[in-house]
Amino acid sequence: MAQISNLSSSLEDYLEIILQLVQEQGEARAKDIAQRKSVRMASVTGALKRLTAEGLISYQARESVTLTKAGEELAGRILGRHEFIARFLHEILGVDGETASRDACAIEHVISLESLDRLAGFVEYLKLCPEVDELLISRFLSCYNMGCKRVAGGRGEKPKECNSTCPRGFHDRAVKIFSRKAGVIQLSELKPGDRARVVSVRGSVIIRQRLIDMGVLPGAQLEMQRVAPLGDPIDIKLKGYHLSLRKIEAATISVERV
């Protein structure tokens, strides 16, 4: 049961593919549907029966599929969502086109309309905002990709020179925090004397705000000072200051040894 229709994600995808095929080729054949969805034809037959039962398509065995009025309406909406999400990922964030489309085709079934509307509004706002000139996106992309290369280039390597438009400090912050597979540990795992860089700060807004106020931001360097016997409190040194964190706070901080 996807967020919007009362169909499963799988059936929504079938419907979407049918609309695409009708638009592109005038008709949708079982074989082409199977190919696009990377499933066997036997699976398509089953799906077409379920869609027929829902009144979204009209088809008779061995004939090509057509969308009913309701099916066309729904398929168009799903496709619209898909295309907006893919465009956001590709054109704004610079995600590779194929990955963007794959992600979009998964997200489209689960994101709420509220989030989607707000995302659309945000994109629109950035484009229209007088303080954000139209080059923002391309400058972000060039800056991000520079950072990408640096991270991808290996550990010991020197960072590439960044172009002049990168905001000060951008590359010092942990930009690629999710794809970092290994080496990310909990703050509490550090031993006295260990130096590390903050990767992410999780937890409730209250805890996070307090930590951020103290300077515990992604990218910040710190040194473990002392861990009390039961892990509470934990003393760290950050930007020359000594901080004492409670166990519950420390548990929300992921770090990476430097």
Place this chain on the structure above:
Amino acid sequence: MAQISNLSSSLEDYLEIILQLVQEQGEARAKDIAQRKSVRMASVTGALKRLTAEGLISYQARESVTLTKAGEELAGRILGRHEFIARFLHEILGVDGETASRDACAIEHVISLESLDRLAGFVEYLKLCPEVDELLISRFLSCYNMGCKRVAGGRGEKPKECNSTCPRGFHDRAVKIFSRKAGVIQLSELKPGDRARVVSVRGSVIIRQRLIDMGVLPGAQLEMQRVAPLGDPIDIKLKGYHLSLRKIEAATISVERV
């Protein structure tokens, strides 16, 4: 099979919940897991067996669950993703906290790490960009919500006065394009003389670029002039100009009668 682990979304959620419970209460009991996931206890038992088989948790019948090293690592990553997505939706886009968390808990399983990294980078960039002052987000939210009220207020109602920070034209564009349930039709469905507003332009980048160059943008008002017998070409009037669209182009345009 979620994008990152080789677990199903459901099992990733179980793991995430277990980590949360361990962090909050020191241990994870089957009953609490069932409650958080809104499933019956029998379902939990099954899930715990599968997670044990994957080596992610260690548990014996009727005892409380603990995470293995590998399980803790993975659960932490899933939770990190969840929290970042929820924070983006809530704190940047202004989505209601509960909706944001629900969306995040679905998106977290399907979004690629590439997209997530780039999203994190984009958020970071906006915060650090010298031309985008720190009030951008709050100004977007106040502006968007103003638009919200206007749209939600009903059709015939006068728009609320917008605060002075809204970019010129923001409210004229179709901001809430996804939650609009009814009344959105294809351009080709209009009859000569009908006036409509563009809701979205889909289709390939090439077609979209051409249409955008001609001024066919979301929010633009147009009037249908003439539809040739076979639907090709379609003549419309837009901002005083006459445009002739091919059928394939017109098919990518969704409009709303005004």
Place this chain on the structure above:
DNA sequence: GAACTAAGTTAGCCATCCCTAACAGTCTTG
């Protein structure tokens, strides 16, 4: 028109993941 081929269907299998109902431990309490 028979033989072949490609497209599509049916039947039967399996995995996942939920459910209810019944049963089995464990804890509390009179």
Place this chain on the structure above:
DNA sequence: CAAGACTGTTAGGGATGGCTAACTTAGTTC
């Protein structure tokens, strides 16, 4: 310590959505 309450497990069933294998239908070729 026995009864009852609570927690958790097992057994069995249903929906979904894949798969393979075998069959049917329809179109093409000789």
